[in-house]
Amino acid sequence: MQTRIHFLEELSRLNHDILAMGTKVEENLRKAAEALKSQNVELAREVKASDEVVNALQLKIEDQAAVLIATQQPVARDLRELVTVFKITDNLERAGDHAVHLAKAAIKLAGEPPFHQIDRLCRMADIECAMVRGAVDAYLNQDADAARKVAAEDDRVDAEHKQIFREAIEIMREQPDQIERASRLLTTSGFLERLGDHMTNICEAVVFMVEGSHVELND
């Protein structure tokens, strides 16, 4: 039983780092949205720097998980949990990159007259902050139902993205001089839409970990 206690202690350390990674991604996303809204270039630059922390955490967590697999030879749910760890870190890292994309958009758009679609981008980011937190919590609590609820939120993100797409096309059609801004809007919205998909991936991984079967959430 001593081995099992050691395994659980190591797993708990690892999960602590996953929580830290999720919290950092959520924080970066929130800061990037705030920077976009308030045209705060300094805050946007902070997000770029802070993403290094996210990347470093990914490597640290994956190394820990690999060592646990090598030394403890976990099976069944323990093994599924460690497999899930790799999926979570991979998707959180990508989500972190999309927060950086939002921050870069904030830098590019700073100083230009604001347009109302920025509120939509911020709304997407807001929903996704909750999704990041919810997905990581679902993992930590091993709660498949919570994961399903978090994944369902992606529909709201997609709806905002579709609306932005329509409005951007309209801007391009009616204001050709705004094509560059409209296409930046489209690209940024696309990044956020994918960020939601990454959270859905995490939720699917959590369901797999808990229930042992692969599911497609949000087909």
Place this chain on the structure above:
Amino acid sequence: MTETIKAESPAAGNGKFDVDGLDLWYGPAQALKGVTMRIAGNSITALIGPSGCGKSTFLRVLDRMNDLIDGIRIEGKVLYDGVDLFGQVDVIELRKKIGMVFQKPNPFPMSIYDNVAYGPRVHGLRARTPAERRRLDELVEKSLANAALLDEVKDRLHKSALGLSGGQQQRLCIARVLAVEPDVLLMDEPTSALDPISTSKIEGLLDELKKSYTIVIVTHNMQQAGRVSDSTGFFLHGELVEYAPTKEIFFNPRDERTENYISGRFG
């Protein structure tokens, strides 16, 4: 009694062994309770479970090694190739077909050659003519080769088997079983007394052997069960709790008791 979660046998048709509702008592103590399982031919089946769970008892049912134990009582049905194991069966002939390898290598105190030739000689293969001698030589060589030992011992076939390392001795015991040209190999913790390199050689050998034989292996080493077997049966308190393809048992077991045992939560 809980219902066993049964494996879908990878074999088409009947199994090599079809066990149905097997109960076994040592005096008043029930050691096996309603075990039902089909063991597929040309496959490796691992039996796991904590000490005293009945897995070795079950293994010994398959070649009727329990027959000599006083006060033993067996109910239920075990078919071997469709034939009732407890019916009109020639036990000597049965044990020729179903070989057993034990936990501790037990070579006879004689030469390597004589160890392997022992079984065939007992079963009537004499080396009185040059042709018979050639046949016995070939059989010994083939058995040693199939046990992945020939290259290491070919220059000292007539030296004592007791000079071999533990891992070599165990492979010699496997060669000795193979020499009587069996159909099934039963193995009771065959590598628990061996170092990792010898263990790895035997495990590699099992994969080769299953092409020609049906193998049932009792092991306390869960990783070994995971590495070598096609199907795994988990025994607990005499019951076969879960029996499924090995990958399912180790990745997504359906019974919580299996999960708890293989994850080291008890046992």
